[in-house]
Amino acid sequence: MKSVTLPSGEQVPAFGQGTWYMGDDRATRAEEIATLRLGLDLGCTLIDTAEMYGDGRAEELVAEAIAGRRHEVFLVSKVLPHHATRRGAVAACEKSLQRLKTDRIDLYLLHWRGNVPLAETMEALTALARAGKIRHYGVSNLDLTDMQELWPVAGGEGVAVNQLLYNLSRRGIEWDLLPWLRERRIPVMAYSPLEQGRLVKNAKFAAFARRHGMTPAQAALAWLLANDDVIVIPKCARRERLKENLGALAHSLTAAQRAELDRLFPPPAGPCPLEML
Ligand SMILES: NC(=O)c1ccc[n+]([C@@H]2O[C@H](COP(=O)([O-])OP(=O)(O)OC[C@H]3O[C@@H](n4cnc5c(N)ncnc54)[C@H](OP(=O)(O)O)[C@@H]3O)[C@@H](O)[C@H]2O)c1
Numbered sequence: 001m002k003s004v005t006l007p008s009g010e011q012v013p014a015f016g017q018g019t020w021y022m023g024d025d026r027a028t029r030a031e032e033i034a035t036l037r038l039g040l041d042l043g044c045t046l047i048d049t050a051e052m053y054g055d056g057r058a059e060e061l062v063a064e065a066i067a068g069r070r071h072e073v074f075l076v077s078k079v080l081p082h083h084a085t086r087r088g089a090v091a092a093c094e095k096s097l098q099r100l101k102t103d104r105i106d107l108y109l110l111h112w113r114g115n116v117p118l119a120e121t122m123e124a125l126t127a128l129a130r131a132g133k134i135r136h137y138g139v140s141n142l143d144l145t146d147m148q149e150l151w152p153v154a155g156g157e158g159v160a161v162n163q164l165l166y167n168l169s170r171r172g173i174e175w176d177l178l179p180w181l182r183e184r185r186i187p188v189m190a191y192s193p194l195e196q197g198r199l200v201k202n203a204k205f206a207a208f209a210r211r212h213g214m215t216p217a218q219a220a221l222a223w224l225l226a227n228d229d230v231i232v233i234p235k236c237a238r239r240e241r242l243k244e245n246l247g248a249l250a251h252s253l254t255a256a257q258r259a260e261l262d263r264l265f266p267p268p269a270g271p272c273p274l275e276m277l
Contacts, residue, residue, distance in 0.1 A: 001043030002249060004187050004231050006136065006160045012074050014225055015249060016046030017242075018191065018235030023054045023061035032237045036065035039242055040072055048163075048189070048233040050078035050111060051096050059099035067101070075100065076107040076189075078140060078163075081114025088116075089124035093133050108134040109163055112141035112276065122155035129158075136160040140191075143274035144177045159186060165275050166190035166230070168223055168265040169199060172272035187229045192277055194220055194234055204264055214251055217241070221248035223261060 003011040017039045022032045036047065047066070049058045059077065066073050077100065083092040093108060108128065110121055125137035140163035142150065150156040162181055164173055166188060173188070181188060194200055200216040209219035217234070224232050225248060236242045253261070 001045075002225065004229060005185075006187065007158075007185055008136065008160065010136075012231065013044060013046045014231050015044050015221075015246065016048055016074075016076070016189075016231055016233040017044050018233040019047065019049040019058045019062060020053050020235055021058075022235070022237060023057035028237055029061065031239070032061060033065045035237055035239050035242050036062065037069075038239050039236075040066070040069055042242070042246055044242075044246070045072050046074040046076065046231065046233070048076045048191075049100075050080075050109075051083070051092055051099075052078065052080055052111060056095070056099050059096055063099060063101040070102055074106045075102065075104075076109065076163075077105050078109040078111040080111055081116060084110050084114065084116045084121040084124065086120055086124050086127075089121065090128060090133075093128055097133065104132060105134045107136045107138055107160055109138045109140045109161070110142075113139075113146055118146070118150050118156070119153045122150070122153050122158075126155040126158065138162065138189075140164070140189075141274065141276045144180055147177070147180060157184075161187050161189045161231070163189035163191055163233075165192055165277055166224065167193045167195050167199060168205070168220055168261060169195050169202075170275050171265065172268050172275055175268040175271050177274065182229060185229070187231055188227075189231045189233060190224050191233055193224055193232045196277065208257075208260060208264060212251075212257055215244055215247070217245050218248040218251060219253075219261075221245055222251040222253055223258070225249065226253055226258070 002014040138161040
């Protein structure tokens with residue numbers, strides 16, 4: 001498995017597994033769990049979840065999927081902005097730990113910025129780290145101005161990642177946020193790397209992928225995986241699809257292929273507000 005290095009020096013898989021909407025439907029539950037387990041077998045040992053997903057149901061499903069295998073997993077979860085206070089974050093983290101049936105979260109993220117001052121959230125996250133409840137902390141959906149505000153705050157320089165909407169059809173971060181993070185060696189965790197499945201259905205993109213011997217999902221993921229500091233976390237609820245998606249790791253795009261994709265999905269021509277889903 002390709003890996004990405006966190007600022008601490010720890011390496012994590014570049015290909016993780018998303019879980020939004022998992023655990024919502026009893027009919028698909030067994031296959032969702034089987035897919036997450038197959039992912040562990042195949043080296044996708046980073047699992048991304050959040051207290052928000054299904055009001056905790058996704059975390060409970062993850063607990064079931066990783067039962068007996070916790071030591072193999074790099075577990076990522078997120079605190080809702082309105083819980084991200086000095087006391088609220090501690091309570092939210094405790095509940096996540098209970099649902100996840102574990103004593104520690106490997107990476108705990110502020111899900112997006114709300115009204116709680118960043119300094120207070122950092123205080124809570126650093127306290128959770130000191131208490132051993134979380135091993136690393138980070139942020140999600142924070143734009144350049146938020147990152148610039150966060151940096152001088154106590155604990156701000158300790159963020160391990162910024163989890164952002166990033167895929168071929170959402171390239172806005174390439175203008176200024178991605179370079180800023182890169183200068184500080186903070187990896188991007190690219191969420192919705194398949195644009196929630198919409199990229200796969202794009203006819204021109206599908207034709208590009210076919211022409212180059214890939215499926216559209218493989219091409220979309222290979223394009224992101226070409227970066228040494230980008231972690232992809234596609235959500236996949238079917239084993240066959242997971243195997244297909246992992247095929248992306250076998251394709252490194254050529255300069256000509258990348259140029260073709262730049263024509264299909266142009267990079268930003270100027271600053272753009274951060275997009276999120
Ligand atoms: N921090 C944030 O604010 C934030 C926001 C959004 C997402 N996330 C995280 O990022 C993860 C991934 O993002 P996402 O779930 O929004 O979208 P995504 O990973 O871009 O797309 C998931 C969709 O693509 C489908 N899919 C997967 N592999 C496919 C393939 N080979 N061919 C066709 N379709 C395929 C999935 O179907 P099946 O499920 O049926 O396989 C699912 O409907 C989330 O699950 C979550 O963990 C974080």
